[in-house]
Amino acid sequence: xxxxxxxxxxxxxxxxxxxxxxxxxLKSILRTVxxxxxxxxxxxLISGIGCSSRTPGYVDFxxxxxxxxxxxxxxxxxxxxxxxxxxxxxxxxGDATAIGGNHFIHAARRNMDINLIIFNNNIYGMTGGQCSPxxxxxxxxxxxxxxxxxxxxxxxxxxxxxxxxxxxxSTAYHFAKTDKYIEMAFRxxxxxxxxxxxxxPTAYGRRNKSTGKVGHEMLKDQKxxxxxxxxxxxxxxxxxxxxxxxxxxxDRDVPDYFEHYNEVKxxxxxx
Amino acid sequence: MEKKADIAMNxxxxxxxxxxxxxxxxxxxxxxxxxxxIIAPExxxxxxxxxxxxxxxxxxxxxxxxxxxxxTA
Amino acid sequence: MSQPNxxxxxxxxxxxxxxxxxxxxxxxxxxxxxxxxxxxxxTMSLKLPALDGNFxxxxxxxxxxxxxxxxSLVGVKSLTATSGPGFSLKQExxxxxxxxxxxxxxxxVQRGGPSTGLPTKPAQGDVMQSRWGTHGDHPAxxxxxxxxxxxxxxxxxAFNLSEEYRTPVIVLSDEIIGHLTEKITIPHHSDxxxxxxxxxxxxxxxxxxxxxxxxYIPAMANFGEGYRYHVTGLVHDETGxxxxxxxxxxxxxxxxxxxxxxxxxxxxxxSEYFCDDMDTLIIAYGAVARSAKQSMLKARQEGHxxxxxxxxTIWPFPEKQIVKLCQNIKRIIVPEMNFGQLAHEIEWAxxxxxxxxxxxxxxxxxxxxxxxxNILINRK
Numbered sequence: 001x002x003x004x005x006x007x008x009x010x011x012x013x014x015x016x017x018x019x020x021x022x023x024x025x026l027k028s029i030l031r032t033v034x035x036x037x038x039x040x041x042x043x044x045l046i047s048g049i050g051c052s053s054r055t056p057g058y059v060d061f062x063x064x065x066x067x068x069x070x071x072x073x074x075x076x077x078x079x080x081x082x083x084x085x086x087x088x089x090x091x092x093x094g095d096a097t098a099i100g101g102n103h104f105i106h107a108a109r110r111n112m113d114i115n116l117i118i119f120n121n122n123i124y125g126m127t128g129g130q131c132s133p134x135x136x137x138x139x140x141x142x143x144x145x146x147x148x149x150x151x152x153x154x155x156x157x158x159x160x161x162x163x164x165x166x167x168x169x170s171t172a173y174h175f176a177k178t179d180k181y182i183e184m185a186f187r188x189x190x191x192x193x194x195x196x197x198x199x200x201p202t203a204y205g206r207r208n209k210s211t212g213k214v215g216h217e218m219l220k221d222q223k224x225x226x227x228x229x230x231x232x233x234x235x236x237x238x239x240x241x242x243x244x245x246x247x248x249x250x251d252r253d254v255p256d257y258f259e260h261y262n263e264v265k266x267x268x269x270x271x
Numbered sequence: 272m273e274k275k276a277d278i279a280m281n282x283x284x285x286x287x288x289x290x291x292x293x294x295x296x297x298x299x300x301x302x303x304x305x306x307x308x309i310i311a312p313e314x315x316x317x318x319x320x321x322x323x324x325x326x327x328x329x330x331x332x333x334x335x336x337x338x339x340x341x342x343t344a
Numbered sequence: 345m346s347q348p349n350x351x352x353x354x355x356x357x358x359x360x361x362x363x364x365x366x367x368x369x370x371x372x373x374x375x376x377x378x379x380x381x382x383x384x385x386x387t388m389s390l391k392l393p394a395l396d397g398n399f400x401x402x403x404x405x406x407x408x409x410x411x412x413x414x415x416s417l418v419g420v421k422s423l424t425a426t427s428g429p430g431f432s433l434k435q436e437x438x439x440x441x442x443x444x445x446x447x448x449x450x451x452x453v454q455r456g457g458p459s460t461g462l463p464t465k466p467a468q469g470d471v472m473q474s475r476w477g478t479h480g481d482h483p484a485x486x487x488x489x490x491x492x493x494x495x496x497x498x499x500x501x502a503f504n505l506s507e508e509y510r511t512p513v514i515v516l517s518d519e520i521i522g523h524l525t526e527k528i529t530i531p532h533h534s535d536x537x538x539x540x541x542x543x544x545x546x547x548x549x550x551x552x553x554x555x556x557x558x559x560y561i562p563a564m565a566n567f568g569e570g571y572r573y574h575v576t577g578l579v580h581d582e583t584g585x586x587x588x589x590x591x592x593x594x595x596x597x598x599x600x601x602x603x604x605x606x607x608x609x610x611x612x613x614x615s616e617y618f619c620d621d622m623d624t625l626i627i628a629y630g631a632v633a634r635s636a637k638q639s640m641l642k643a644r645q646e647g648h649x650x651x652x653x654x655x656x657t658i659w660p661f662p663e664k665q666i667v668k669l670c671q672n673i674k675r676i677i678v679p680e681m682n683f684g685q686l687a688h689e690i691e692w693a694x695x696x697x698x699x700x701x702x703x704x705x706x707x708x709x710x711x712x713x714x715x716x717x718n719i720l721i722n723r724k
Binding site: 265 | 371372374390393394396398400402403404406407408409410411412413414415416417418419420422436437440567568569570572573574575576577578585586
Binding site for chain 1: 290294
């Protein structure tokens with residue numbers, strides 16, 4: 001597979017910092033698109049605002065860079081009015097679960113046929129490292145210089161509880177798992193979320209040395225501290241401190257939005 | 272030792288994060304003054320860990336088996 | 345199913361907006377319940393599914409605005425409707441539609457404000473918000489219906505303008521007009537003019553989604569038709585990709601401004617009543633224009649030389665049309681259900697050369713014909 005077939009070469013190199021995991025996640029997306037042989041004209045890649053949301057600018061699909069947190073609502077309009085469009089949303093932790101939290105849980109509730117890839121770096125990178133809804137309690141950010149007082153969201157469990165068809169978590173280091181989960185998501189109907197933990201050395205690592213200061217140290221941290229969900233289920237909460245639980249959180253066959261709405265159309269036409 | 276894979280690097284896009292240097296199981300790379308350099312090309316097994324982990328689309332690994340297949344196809 | 349055309353029926357203003365949208369080719373509605381606009385959403389939810397269109401009740405007003413932009417981007421004409429608080433929430437994505445040049449129609453059935461204000465009572469407090477609600481310099485086209493029939497035809501026109509100029513268009517209705525039921529004549533479908541967005545003629549490799557053409561309006565490719573381009577809310581160059589080049593920024597933002605500015609004559613629509621022979625001019629829009637017309641007719645019967653200028657579009661502001669009527673008049677009366685949002689513009693347009701009497705009512709009660717008549721007779 002040649003990534004250049006999918007990149008807008010004149011826009012490269014991308015803006016992400018050295019050691020940022022976002023490029024690694026993007027490669028997983030492109031490999032999966034290539035594997036499934038999707039037509040580029042039938043893919044819409046939609047984002048909001050933030051580091052992850054710069055992704056659409058670099059790829060040769062129908063690309064839409066929307067407002068902060070709102071990507072899923074734009075994607076909802078696209079998917080409903082053109083169901084054959086493969087609709088992929090890329091979002092960050094802040095974009096998807098802070099300002100866009102409402103759109104996130106409701107897209108899951110409706111089981112809208114959208115694939116959401118969340119690049120979770122536990123921080124607002126683009127604006128200089130403010131704490132996000134996934135910054136762990138006590139960790140440092142430019143707006144939590146004495147330690148974050150807030151509790152973090154568990155994005156995958158949130159998506160699962162809100163009704164998504166498929167939810168999985170991987171890390172940038174575990175690229176093969178990421179490939180696998182993205183493929184499962186792309187093949188599945190309904191709202192599918194793949195959360196990928198992505199190192200942000202510039203804004204997070206630099207301030208929170210426990211996870212490593214630079215990209216390769218942070219990837220190593222992911223390698224050493226990831227726990228598959230099957231194993232995590234047997235572990236005590238204190239054993240799971242500072243661990244990253246990865247794996248498939250939910251994979252269920254439930255009707256997606258279109259199954260329900262097509263019934264609505266049928267009933268409306270009978271009237 | 273017989274060469275098993277071609278390594279191509281587009282250093283114009285490289286940001287010197289050293290991920291390839293640190294994660295290559297065969298120690299193919301070493302950090303140069305600015306950019307990684309290939310010091311042991313013959314040690315490369317074509318596993319593609321460096322390619323998959325390179326966030327900047329710099330590295331392309333072509334295992335020679337694959338290359339032959341492509342050429343004969 | 346088939347009824348004789350044209351159809352004459354009784355209809356509510358909000359329903360007429362929805363029917364107008366459908367007649368204009370709208371096949372997607374995203375909204376959020378809010379008084380006094382909800383009948384628009386309800387009518388769309390009733391009508392669209394049978395037409396193979398789609399209705400979705402979104403989680404909030406912001407999401408509804410995002411969804412209609414997404415839908416329009418794949419080529420389906422799309423509508424959302426709201427009132428004051430929801431209109432405030434939509435502003436962010438209205439700005440996106442403006443800079444990304446995506447045709448959509450937003451109906452704002454005005455109620456009393458600020459904030460939650462007066463959900464069931466009329467007002468015209470969103471005049472300035474409809475012009476400047478979203479941040480930054482941006483174009484605005486705002487239509488103001490004052491009857492049920494105008495709800496129908498102005499919604500059609502709003503779609504036509506949005507498609508022609510690649511821009512969001514706002515229909516600024518109000519609680520009185522929205523909840524008014526009166527007679528409407530619906531024309532035969534073939535008698536309705538429909539304008540669709542200009543499609544690119546070039547091949548995808550050479551397509552410039554934001555080309556600086558002579559008309560200032562670039563052709564628009566729909567997503568999924570082979571033109572793989574980039575759409576962003578960042579200031580972009582003609583290719584659609586973000587730019588920090590000051591020359592390109594100026595070029596694109598000037599084009600955005602010019603596409604409306606240079607087409608004022610085609611966009612602005614006003615109706616003149618008895619303006620050939622008058623010493624007093626009433627300028628009104630929306631529900632107030634109805635009262636103004638009644639009071640004018642009564643005053644005329646009594647021999648007073650009163651004319652009425654009804655503004656069917658309030659933005660772009662009809663400066664030229666107002667100035668033209670101000671040559672030989674003694675006073676202008678501007679009744680509004682706000683503290684004088686448009687009167688201020690009229691003062692500016694006329695350079696205060698003519699005394700302007702503002703009549704403002706903000707207590708949730710409509711401005712009646714008698715209110716305006718009393719001003720006509722008693723205020724000199």
